[in-house]
Amino acid sequence: MSFFEPLYIWGLLAIAALIAVHFLRKRKVQRLEFSTLRFFSTSAVRTSRLRNLKKILLFLARALIVIAIVALFAGIHNKDNPLHILHNPGTTVYTWIDPSISMEYVEDDFSLGERATSVLDSVLQIIPSSVLHYHYNDISGEFVLERNFNSDTYRSRFGSSGLEHAVREFKQTADENDILMLISDFQQNTLKQLESVKDILSAQSLLIAVSTAPKDPFNYSVRVHSVEEGESTVYATIYAMGKKLDSGLVTVEIDGMRVGEKNVSVEKDDSVRIAIQISPDLLQNKGKVRLFAEDPFSYDNTDFFSKSEKSNQGVLIIGNTHDNRVIASALKSARNSRWSPIVVKSGSEVTSGDIREAHLIIVNSLDEPSRPLDLLLSNKTFPEKSVLYCLDPLANDLQLLPSARQIVSQHGGQNLSELHDDNGTHPVIPDTTLGLWRGFPKTVSDNARVFRYLTNLEGRALLNTSNNNTLISSFTEPQGRRWVLCATPLGITDHNNLYQTGFYVPLIDRIARYALLSVLQEDDRWYAGVSRMNPFFGEENGAEIYTANGRMLHRWHTQPSVMIEKPGIYTLKQDGEAHKPLVVTYNPEDADFTYDSFDSEGNILFKESEQFISAISELRNNVWSFGIWILLSSLLVAELFLWGKTSTKPTSKK
Structure with a gap:
C-alpha cells in the first residue's frame, strides 16, 4: 500500500x-445534594x-x-501494481504512436493505426483530467502538450518508425518519474530499436509498451526483379506470408493501360516467380506490376519498374583455369551478351577485390582452397553476391571449402551420392514456357549427355535428367544469398559432353542470368522513406526530382543525403543531362509482419492493447x-x- x-x-x-x-x-x-439515592431507579x-x-x-x-x-x-x-501511477493526479504521461506504414495493416475493419489512436483515446478518458499529457509529433520530432488527442493528426508513412529518436527525446525532456507509453505493432525492427535505447531510461521512469499486433497476420506482395528488353518480359515474384494465396491476378500496366496479366497461386510461406510477356512495341520506359488479391495490407501489392539500359555484369570464374575457359567463351558468345568483364582465376589467386568487382561468382573444378572464397560463402563478406557452384562427383571439391560443404549439406542435399551411366542421360527442361527456358525448341536435348553426376540435389529444380534426377537446382539461404547448384561440372570434363553441344552456350547464359535475377541488387534500389547518399553531393551540377504529374518534388545538390517519401516512378532531371526515370519501391522490411514481444521486467511493461485497457479500467475501479x-x-x-x-x-x- x-x-x-x-x-x-x-x-x-x-x-x-x-x-x-x-x-x-x-x-x-453541577453538584446537587440528595439525602438519599433510594428513590433513583437502577x-x-x-x-x-x-x-x-x-x-x-x-x-x-x-x-x-x-x-x-x-x-x-x-x-x-497498491504499490505492487506499477500501472496505478496512471491514476496519480499529479503524474505526467508522454505518448508515442508508431507512424510506420505497417500500421496500415487492417484487421476486423480497422487498421492498426486506428486501433492505436483508439487505445490512446481510451487511456486519456480513464486517467484523471489533471494528468499532463505530451504526445510525440513525428514531423517536429518533439513532444507537444495536448490534453485531448486528435486522432485526425495521425499519419503513417514509409520508412523507419523513429522510436529510437522518440525515446531519446523523452530522456532529454521528461523528469525522472514521468511515464513513457509506446503504442506500436512492434515489428522485429521496431523492437530492436527499443532494445537498443531502453537502457538509457532512468530507473524511476516507467515505460509501457502497448502492442497492437494482429493475432493471425498474413500478407501477399509482389516484387519486380527485372525487365528484359530483348524478351519483352517482366519478371516478378509473388510472396504469400502466413496464408496460402489461392487465386490472385498479376497485371502489368503501362501508361494506365493493362498490357499483360497472369493468374497465380502461392502456397503458405512460399513464393512463385513469374514472367509476363508483353508486346515489344508496348514496352516503354516505365510501368508497374499489380497484384489483385484479398490482402489486409495493400501497400506492397504494387511495384514499379523501368526498362533499364543494357549494363554489363561482371563474372568471376574460380577453379581450374584450363577447364573453365569454355565457360568464359560461352558467356562471351551468348546472344546480346552483357557479361563483362569475365575473369578466370584459380582458387589460390582469388582476392577480395576480385569478388567485390564481380556480380556473379562461378565455382567450377575448384583446384585449391581460397580464404576470400571461404569468407564469401560463409556470408562473412559480400552476402549480396550470387553463386553458381558446380559439384564434381569424383574430386569431392566440397572438402576444400568447409563453408560450402556446410551450406550445401543444409540446403542443397544431405545425402548426395554419385551416379555413373556409361550411356549417359539427357538434360530435360521442365517447361519451355517459363522465363528461364523460353525460346528453347524442345524440352530434351538429344545430343547432350551426362555420364557422371551427383543425385539427391534439393531445392528448386531448374534442369532435370531423363531418368528423373535433378541436374541443376537453386535455393536461398536465410541470409538472402541465392545459390545455383549443378550436379556435374560445366567446364571441360569427361563427366559430360555439354560443352561440345549447341545446348551449352544458352545453358550457361540462362543459368547465369537466373542466378543474378534470383538476388535483388538492393544497392541499386531506391526505397520509400529511406535516406541514401546524395549522388550529386560535391558535384558541380545538381538535379531536380519531378512527380508523375510534373510537379517538382526536390532539388538535389548540396545535401549529403536525400530521400523520397512514397513509392512511384519519378523523373530525374540532371543539369545539362537527359531526363531519366527514377523508380522508388516499398522497403521489404516495411512489409515484414513478423512480430515479437518481451517479458515485463523492472520499469518496463509490455502489454497487449486489449489487456492494457482492461487493466487500467479495473484500476479506475480501485478496490x-x-x-x-x-x-x-x-x-x-x-x-x-x-x-x-x-x-x-x-x-x-x-
Whole structure:
C-alpha cells in the first residue's frame, strides 16, 4: 500500500483536535445534594454508563472519518501494481504512436493505426483530467502538450518508425518519474530499436509498451526483379506470408493501360516467380506490376519498374583455369551478351577485390582452397553476391571449402551420392514456357549427355535428367544469398559432353542470368522513406526530382543525403543531362509482419492493447477507493446516529 500524495497524511493531526474536544475539555459539573439515592431507579445508572460508551463510539467514528478523508486525498493505492501511477493526479504521461506504414495493416475493419489512436483515446478518458499529457509529433520530432488527442493528426508513412529518436527525446525532456507509453505493432525492427535505447531510461521512469499486433497476420506482395528488353518480359515474384494465396491476378500496366496479366497461386510461406510477356512495341520506359488479391495490407501489392539500359555484369570464374575457359567463351558468345568483364582465376589467386568487382561468382573444378572464397560463402563478406557452384562427383571439391560443404549439406542435399551411366542421360527442361527456358525448341536435348553426376540435389529444380534426377537446382539461404547448384561440372570434363553441344552456350547464359535475377541488387534500389547518399553531393551540377504529374518534388545538390517519401516512378532531371526515370519501391522490411514481444521486467511493461485497457479500467475501479468511500458513508451515518443519541436530553417523569 502506498500514497500518491503522502503530504495529505499530515491531515491525521486532526485526530488530536478530536481528542481534545472529546476528552480534554473540562465539563461543567453541577453538584446537587440528595439525602438519599433510594428513590433513583437502577436504569438511570445504566443510562449514564451507556451515554459514556456512545461518546467513545462517536469519537472513534469521527476519527475514522478523518482517516478515510485523508486516505482519499492522499491517493491510497497498491504499490505492487506499477500501472496505478496512471491514476496519480499529479503524474505526467508522454505518448508515442508508431507512424510506420505497417500500421496500415487492417484487421476486423480497422487498421492498426486506428486501433492505436483508439487505445490512446481510451487511456486519456480513464486517467484523471489533471494528468499532463505530451504526445510525440513525428514531423517536429518533439513532444507537444495536448490534453485531448486528435486522432485526425495521425499519419503513417514509409520508412523507419523513429522510436529510437522518440525515446531519446523523452530522456532529454521528461523528469525522472514521468511515464513513457509506446503504442506500436512492434515489428522485429521496431523492437530492436527499443532494445537498443531502453537502457538509457532512468530507473524511476516507467515505460509501457502497448502492442497492437494482429493475432493471425498474413500478407501477399509482389516484387519486380527485372525487365528484359530483348524478351519483352517482366519478371516478378509473388510472396504469400502466413496464408496460402489461392487465386490472385498479376497485371502489368503501362501508361494506365493493362498490357499483360497472369493468374497465380502461392502456397503458405512460399513464393512463385513469374514472367509476363508483353508486346515489344508496348514496352516503354516505365510501368508497374499489380497484384489483385484479398490482402489486409495493400501497400506492397504494387511495384514499379523501368526498362533499364543494357549494363554489363561482371563474372568471376574460380577453379581450374584450363577447364573453365569454355565457360568464359560461352558467356562471351551468348546472344546480346552483357557479361563483362569475365575473369578466370584459380582458387589460390582469388582476392577480395576480385569478388567485390564481380556480380556473379562461378565455382567450377575448384583446384585449391581460397580464404576470400571461404569468407564469401560463409556470408562473412559480400552476402549480396550470387553463386553458381558446380559439384564434381569424383574430386569431392566440397572438402576444400568447409563453408560450402556446410551450406550445401543444409540446403542443397544431405545425402548426395554419385551416379555413373556409361550411356549417359539427357538434360530435360521442365517447361519451355517459363522465363528461364523460353525460346528453347524442345524440352530434351538429344545430343547432350551426362555420364557422371551427383543425385539427391534439393531445392528448386531448374534442369532435370531423363531418368528423373535433378541436374541443376537453386535455393536461398536465410541470409538472402541465392545459390545455383549443378550436379556435374560445366567446364571441360569427361563427366559430360555439354560443352561440345549447341545446348551449352544458352545453358550457361540462362543459368547465369537466373542466378543474378534470383538476388535483388538492393544497392541499386531506391526505397520509400529511406535516406541514401546524395549522388550529386560535391558535384558541380545538381538535379531536380519531378512527380508523375510534373510537379517538382526536390532539388538535389548540396545535401549529403536525400530521400523520397512514397513509392512511384519519378523523373530525374540532371543539369545539362537527359531526363531519366527514377523508380522508388516499398522497403521489404516495411512489409515484414513478423512480430515479437518481451517479458515485463523492472520499469518496463509490455502489454497487449486489449489487456492494457482492461487493466487500467479495473484500476479506475480501485478496490481501495471504493472500500474507503463505502466506509466513509457508513461512518457518516453512524456519526449522525450517535451524535443525535448523545445530544438528546432525557425528559423528566411527571
